[in-house]
Structure formats: C-alpha cells, structure tokens
Amino acid sequence: LIQTFEKNNDATIRNLEAWSLETGQQVYKINLTGAILFVQINTDNSKMLVATNDQYLRIFNLQTGHEIFKIKNQWSDAQKEVTITPDFKEVISIYKGNNLIVWDLEMGKVKATFTTDNPLACYTVSPDGKTIVAAEIFGKLHFLTLEDKE
Template structure:
C-alpha cells in the first residue's frame, strides 16, 4: 500500500515514525514539522515556531514529545498531541541533527560548528 503525503511547501529534510507505527512526523525546509496519520494520510498537526529550515526530528520513547533541530540555531521540544512548544534551546550555530535518550529528557544535538550538545530537560 503506497501513499504520498502532500502539505509541505518546501523540501522534507527528515522523518520519524511514532513508536506505535501509526503516525509519522516530517521536518521541512518550510520551517515546520507535520504530523501525519499513516492509515488515513491526514495531516493531523503542523508545528510552527522555527524561523528557518528544520533539519532533524526525533521522538521520545514514550511517543509523547518531539525534538526538532533547525538552521535558526535552535532546538525545540514539542508536545506531540497538542503541538505546544514546551522548551527552546538556542545555540551559536545551526543544528543539523538531534536524538533523544530512552529517559525522554536527555537530548543530544549536533551543530554545524562541530559542537555536540548534551542537554537535560528539567520539569517537563
């Protein structure tokens, strides 16, 4: 069963599947992320807040939160179900990649400058 999801206005840079395999989140050069339902093909939510291309996306193991890395020098932490921006970390250069540890609060992210940041979210 093939399906094409249309909705971004620029290139898609990264995708991640939810742990249950029912949805996918895409990161785009249109400065947004989108949450798609794999069964229906529906665009369930658009995450807006970055001011430049979103290069990477990762999901927490519990499937409740999203981390995004952008050319706007920020990492953003989002609530998957509401689209609410929970936290932002500003770096000194564009972020090209990110990952979330199994604990759901430790984030690793790589900057274009060659730095790797290890962050721990508090009170989320």
C-alpha cells in the same frame, strides 16, 4: 504500509505514498508544499511525523494519510536536524544556532527553549526520552532533563 517518495523535476521530494504490503496497492498519496527533510513513524504505527523545508512539522494518521495537525517550526532550511523522542511526545530542533527548542506534539506548541552561549554542534536524546545532551561547538556539554508538569 510502506512509504515511497516521489521526486519532481527539481529533484526535491515532495510526495509521500503509502502502499499495502498485502495487496501491493497504493493506499494513499500525500502531496506536500515543501521538500521532505525526514519521516518518522511512532512505535505503535498509528502516526507519521513529516518535516519539510517550508518549516512545517506535520502529524498524519498512518493508516488513512489524513493530517492530524501541523505546526510551523522554527528551523532554518540549513538546519535539518530534528529529533523526535522515543515516546513520540516531543520533537527537538535547533533554531538560529544556539537555541534548542522542544515541541510538545500533543499540544502543537513549544514546551521548552534552552539557549546556549555558543552555537550548538549537535545533540542527542537518551533512549528513555528523558535526557537531552547538547554540545556547543567549543566542547561545552549540557545535560537537560525533560520533565512533565503535574
């Protein structure tokens, strides 16, 4: 499958199309209520994550286009940085400048929140998905470890 984005008159992307590489035919089209901020596909090509500026995070079955679930996220329209962990289990976003939110994608709920003294400038996730490094605007670094409760 490949995806294409369709722009409407106000130049925002609101629709996803999936096409078969074998047949050249459109497999499905997804009409969204908000403009698309990003699309990410998990490593086994079974799920697609779509974030939109109406603050929804949606998970779709990549083969069928059916929505598995959606959650109302806590990012502002100005904050477009949203990251998914390599194992496709958590999504990380910044909320109101100095809150780092970790979402559990299987449960559709907030897993953890980390609040800093100053606004966050950026963050990154390690390749193994276990460590988040977050930087405040004045240079202070935070090394956070994602752990599963057992």
